[in-house]
Amino acid sequence: MPEGHSVHRIARQFARNFVGRAVVASSPQGRFAAGASAVSGQTMVESWAVGKQMFLKFESGEWIRVHLGIYGAWDFAGSVELDDTIASANGRMGQTNMRGTVLDADGENSLSSIGAPRKSRLRMAESEKSSELESFPPEPVGQVRLRLLTDSVCADLRGPTACELLNEDQVQAVIAKLGPDPQHDSGKRAQQKFVERLRKKSTPVGILLMDQSVVAGIGNVYRAEMLFRAGLDPYKPGNKLTLDEANALWKDWVKLLSIGVETGQMMTMDGLRGKKWEAAMANRADRHWVYKREGLPCRKCGTNIRLEMMASRKLYWCPSCQT
DNA sequence: TGCCCATGGTAAT
DNA sequence: TTACCCTGGGCAG
Numbered sequence: 397m398p399e400g401h402s403v404h405r406i407a408r409q410f411a412r413n414f415v416g417r418a419v420v421a422s423s424p425q426g427r428f429a430a431g432a433s434a435v436s437g438q439t440m441v442e443s444w445a446v447g448k449q450m451f452l453k454f455e456s457g458e459w460i461r462v463h464l465g466i467y468g469a470w471d472f473a474g475s476v477e478l479d480d481t482i483a484s485a486n487g488r489m490g491q492t493n494m495r496g497t498v499l500d501a502d503g504e505n506s507l508s509s510i511g512a513p514r515k516s517r518l519r520m521a522e523s524e525k526s527s528e529l530e531s532f533p534p535e536p537v538g539q540v541r542l543r544l545l546t547d548s549v550c551a552d553l554r555g556p557t558a559c560e561l562l563n564e565d566q567v568q569a570v571i572a573k574l575g576p577d578p579q580h581d582s583g584k585r586a587q588q589k590f591v592e593r594l595r596k597k598s599t600p601v602g603i604l605l606m607d608q609s610v611v612a613g614i615g616n617v618y619r620a621e622m623l624f625r626a627g628l629d630p631y632k633p634g635n636k637l638t639l640d641e642a643n644a645l646w647k648d649w650v651k652l653l654s655i656g657v658e659t660g661q662m663m664t665m666d667g668l669r670g671k672k673w674e675a676a677m678a679n680r681a682d683r684h685w686v687y688k689r690e691g692l693p694c695r696k697c698g699t700n701i702r703l704e705m706m707a708s709r710k711l712y713w714c715p716s717c718q719t
Numbered sequence: 720t721g722c723c724c725a726t727g728g729t730a731a732t
Numbered sequence: 733t734t735a736c737c738c739t740g741g742g743c744a745g
Contacts, residue, residue: 399726448727466727467739538739555739557728615726662726708733732734
């Protein structure tokens, strides 16, 4: 269940392990058979993400667009090289698991997950584990929509909201609909675009931050946490935000996204040191100001954190700190 | 074992 | 606003 940071990490993994190599593509499940066969045998030439969407370009000029949605996941297997820009400790990548690498659902190191991201496989005997690691590529597990394979690395895609073949124009059309993403559009123009779109409408800022055409990549966790960090009432209309408030939100997103891409975790309580930082990295419950903390005392003022539905998503906030 | 829920998004209503 | 897509983790029983 990735927000923007994990998709960028996955795109970097493809850049590191697939770009420049010939790729055999298939759809074991069958639902992307035509798209897979269109690119199979070609060299992958680009891999990058905008917001929660990832784009893989092949030498023919065709692209695959993938949106993981809430269930989607990539599993990497084989001799996977970690991207240099990604911290190798606690190397979990959102929903992405990598067989052969030490990973765990909460970013904790766990030998049990070697070779087996799926629960059913965690119970495999040691002998079975080692034999599975030896066979490459592994047997597809579950409904694999798309499998991408090089000599040494295999990536399986399951349960995505979107996986489709696009041409250059179609890719540009998708991107045109998205708001700026600091990891893709750096600089003042991206910030200006965000500020402009945020302050245009009377829609509550809590909804605007989740609107991918305003800013690409923010999801429900970052939304709640950013509003708390800014001390903003989620119901404040976008067009009532001051220029300073809007600029500060962008700067905070740049910072949080960068931490997320580097660590693979949505660490929103930055400024922690030593043991507190370690505890937060190890424990999801210690990582956030308000997210999933309804009924618990606010970490700053002690007021109970409130939970309400906003545009049919759960919104967590502190009514005292956020005004 | 079998529910419920989830860091999304779209299409139908 | 709701249904649906479709997967895995958590947890009650």
